[in-house]
Amino acid sequence: MQYRIWSAIAVAVAVIGAALVLGSAWTGSHPRTEKIIVTGLSQQDFVSDLIVWRASYMRSSMTVAGAYGQIRADADRVKQYLISKGIPSEAIIISAVAINPVYRSVQNGDRYEQVFDGYNLSQNVQVESKDVDKVETLSREISELIDAGVVLNSQPPEYYYTKLAELKLDLLAKASKDGTERAEKIAENASGRLGKLLRADMGIFQITAQNSNEDYSWGGAFNTTSKRKTASITVKMEFDL
Structure with a gap:
């Protein structure tokens, strides 16, 4: 009987010892998982420093030669007009002439036929x-050319910024700083201390019109219709605690 009691005690001690060893091993292989995850934000207003304006003009005639002569005259008028408004000739790009035959539908009994109706040159x-x-x-005053007889279709200007690479780096640094400060504040309020940075993921660079309700997009908004814009970027950061 006494032998059985001592055997039971020995087994219990062995089980407790094994549990302590396994518990210590699990703790060593599974470090603490307390983390702080924050999103840093940075945005900045800027004014575009490059503008692109486009337009097209068209002439029609029953012969290519007839329409081509008219469109060459239009090209000269357009170029001279732009130069007279202070646009240097090297800033003016005139494309090749596009030639498209035109057909019209003519009823012939119970069916319609396509009949040649000249050429459109643009x-x-x-x-x-x-x-x-x-x-x-200039883009607002271009109707003067229309008054002069040029069949012109003017497009709204497009606005760009030539220093986007520098702006993006600056915003990225500020977003990272903002994220770090947010994480430090959270750790402080939780009576803890911020640990090392475990991971950082850059968000999408977004460019929208200033003071607009323009939506962000997953691929990144890139506004070209407004001269004054706002650029923004986010950085998702994960810190040890």
Whole structure:
């Protein structure tokens, strides 16, 4: 009987010892998982420093030669007009002439036939300049060419910024700083101390019109219709605690 009691005690001690060893091993292989995850944000307003304006004009004739002569005259008028408004010739790009035959439907008994109806010739013009205000004004006054007889279709200007790479790096640094400060504040309020950075993921670079309700997009918004824009970026950061 006494032998059985001592055997039971020995087994119990062995079980407790094994549990302590296994518990210590589990703790060593599974470190603490307390983490702080924050998102840092940075945004900045800026003004575009490059403008692109595009337009096209068209002529129609029963012969290519007839329409081509008219569109060449239009090209000269357009170029001279732009130069007279202070646009340097090297900033003016005039495309090749596009030639498209035109057909019209004519009823012949109980069916319709496609009958040749001449040619449409079109040409594109583009102005790219860092003189944003000048080209912007020009795009609003271009109706003067229409009054002169040029069949012109003017597009709204597009606005760009040539220092986006530098701006993106600056915003990324500020977003990282913002995220770190947020994490430090959370740790402080929790009576803890912020540990090392475990991971950082950059968000999508977004460019929208200033003071607008323009939506962000998963691929990154890239506004070209507004001269004044807002750039923003986020950084998701994970810290040890």
